Amino acid sequence: MxxxxxxxxxxxxxxxxxxxxxxxxxxxxxxxxxxxxxxxxxxxxxxxxxxxxxxxxxxxxxxxxxxxxxxxxxxxxxxxxxxxxxxxxxxxxxxxxxxxxxxxxxxxxxxxxxxxxxxxxxxxxxxxxxxxxxxxxxxxxxxxxxxxxxxxxxxxxxxxxxxxxxxxxxxLLCFLCASYHYRIHHGSETLKPAATHNPLYKCPKAFDLPFPRTRITPRRNLPFSFVQLVTRAKRYGPAYGIPVESLVRRWKEDHWTHQSQFAIINGHLHMRVSSSCYAEPGLTQSEVRLLLFSRDDYSPYFSACAHWRDGMLMELCKCALSHIPKPADSMGQKVKDKLHQRHYDPRSIVTLCESCRPMRRCPDCPSEYLIELKNMEDRPTNSFKRAISVTRWCDLGDGLTPMSPEWAACNGELGEYDSFGAIGGRAISGMFEAHFTKEHIPGQRILNLNPRAERHSHDDPNWY
Ligand SMILES: [Zn+2]
Ligand SMILES: [Zn+2]
Ligand SMILES: [Zn+2]
Incomplete structure (x- = not known):
């Protein structure tokens, strides 16, 4: 040669x-x-x-x-x-x-x-x-x-x-250094809670700047490196990353239980996080806040995009909680209920109202939310209790760079993103569920999460 x-x-x-x-x-x-x-x-x-x-x-x-x-x-x-x-x-x-x-x-x-x-x-x-x-x-x-x-x-x-x-x-390409770093846990990279030190490579800038990540719940997040790993494995082969199933988790945070699920659909990583928590009827305003907001950072316990303060998300959760029927608390009420043959059944199905029942889509990022009231089994007492469940489906982008429009929009780093224009008629939730059930999910009405196009700053008390 x-x-x-x-x-x-x-x-x-x-x-x-x-x-x-x-x-x-x-x-x-x-x-x-x-x-x-x-x-x-x-x-x-x-x-x-x-x-x-x-x-x-x-x-x-x-x-x-x-x-x-x-x-x-x-x-x-x-x-x-x-x-x-x-x-x-x-x-x-x-x-x-x-x-x-x-x-x-x-x-x-x-x-x-x-x-x-x-x-x-x-x-x-x-x-x-x-x-x-x-x-x-x-x-x-x-x-x-x-x-x-x-x-x-x-x-x-x-x-x-x-x-x-x-x-x-x-x-793995490091976006802080704009360099490739050697994967120190090749193939055995594991997603861990936010507080755990979990480096995937040795990066000289690791202690200077935060790595790109998206928040899942108050104490869980998804570093962009994991989005890279699962999308690369799908794109080029298993040696390039880790299987998407390895991201799936079930965990508890205070009084909330969470379950995450992931899928790669059309080259984009999609995430679904279902969060639920037992809820008593007739909660006061401060009890509702204690139930919905984490004391750590006053953010919602469930998975929410960066725009959760702006739209109706918290208002709708409070609305849903208000529909839990109360047992009669006074003698007069008990007599009235008896006269009208209203029986209090703690396991009856609760129908939500026109406002809090429909699926909602954040207009500023590819995230969809569904709020439900469910009867859930309370294991220690073997009884059924009412619980509020909030499910979020989102599209986290193609995993190439944190500048991808979907990833940046979910994290509130993209000023201009029109989710209704970008996603079109097909719902993120519909595509995600169809991916797992292999059945066609009929389209359903999806409303705007922020119809009044409000913007609430951190100091504005309206979001709380
Ligand atoms: Zn680096
Ligand atoms: Zn309602
Ligand atoms: Zn959003």
Missing amino acids: APGEGSSFGTRLAKAFRPKASSKLQKRPRPSASASTLAEASGSPQYEIRSPSPIYHKEAVIDSQLGENLDHTALLHSLVYDDEVYDEQQLSRTTGIACHPEDHTLSKIPLPIWDAVLEYLTPFEAASLAFTTKGLLWRLSLRPWQALNHPENHQYKIQFLLTMDGYLPNH
């Missing part, structure tokens, strides 16, 4: 993210002839003033079928650790110029034309263009790749790295 023929996926990337003398992000400045700017290059189109031609490993391990480099460690190391030590080792292992510009017809296109082309491309597109062939990399130089390391190009770097997701089963 001639020097340079071993270059491919891994080594090209390793090279791409090696700090260059002219790079803004370099830790130790080094004098270099390659510090030419785009303007200078276009002003004097000579090959010599371009940055050094690509340098490749001689000893790369190549897949005979795909021609891809199997040495993912080298690739990832360079992505994760942007350090000088690695840089020196890398240089000592590499050989000289391995790419001949004359080899490629593209080299006949003058540099100013390439510079003009680059002006029309986003940093992601320019980096992808440089990645297509060695000839193009030589012509465009390493600058499109180095540009990705600039902080303002963070999103473009993520976009570029995502194109490699299907080649890296042992790594």
Whole structure:
């Protein structure tokens, strides 16, 4: 094998993210002839003033079928650790110029034309263009790749790295660092309560910034890494993540019981969380608040999207609780009930009103809610008790990035999301239930959770 023929996926990337003398992000400045700017290059189109031609490993391990480099460690190391030590080792292992510009017809296109082309491309597109062939990399130089390391190009770097997701089963893309990190519990990653330290990889920014996550209940959340793991496993194969069934949980939090269920439908992770709690008739306003709101953070005990303060969600729960029939508490009431043949039956079916009975959809994110009153068995006393149940179905997006519209909308990070326009006629709840029962669920009327388009701030007492 001639020097340079071993270059491919891994080594090209390793090279791409090696700090260059002219790079803004370099830790130790080094004098270099390659510090030419785009303007200078276009002003004097000579090959010599371009940055050094690509340098490749001689000893790369190549897949005979795909021609891809199997040495993912080298690739990832360079992505994760942007350090000088690695840089020196890398240089000592590499050989000289391995790419001949004359080899490629593209080299006949003058540099100013390439510079003009680059002006029309986003940093992601320019980096992808440089990645297509060695000839193009030589012509465009390493600058499109180095540009990705600039902080303002963070999103473009993520976009570029995502194109490699299907080649890296042992790594997970970290959105804080915009790097792939090695999965330390490969295949045995487990979703744990929010208070448990549960790192999936070693991240240098783990203690500086919060990882993207979505709240399920007050003490449970779903880190985005788990959405990545289950959607990757579905997209590329089991080695890339964990099965979606491994996210399913049943747990208790104070007086509430929760049950979560997950499914990947049309490439998107969907979640259903059913929460229930025994409820007595005739609760006072403060008892209702104690029942619905967690003392930890004054958020609802059940699963709710980021817009729960804005709409009617809490108002509807209070409405549902008010429908629990009360036994007669005075002699006069007892006589009246007897006269009208009204018998108090603690197990009678309670019908909710026009307002709190229908399914509701949050207009600002793909979440649907159903409030019910149920008779549930109280195990210790073997008796039936009334309970309020709140079920939320939501679409958590395709799991590629936390910038996906569904994920961002559920977390209240997307200003403009019209769930009625985006979801259309098919209900999230209907698709989810049909996925499990394998039967067609007839469509039902879904009302707007926030018909008055209210916005309640944290200080506004109306949400409580
Ligand atoms: Zn990281
Ligand atoms: Zn009602
Ligand atoms: Zn919402």
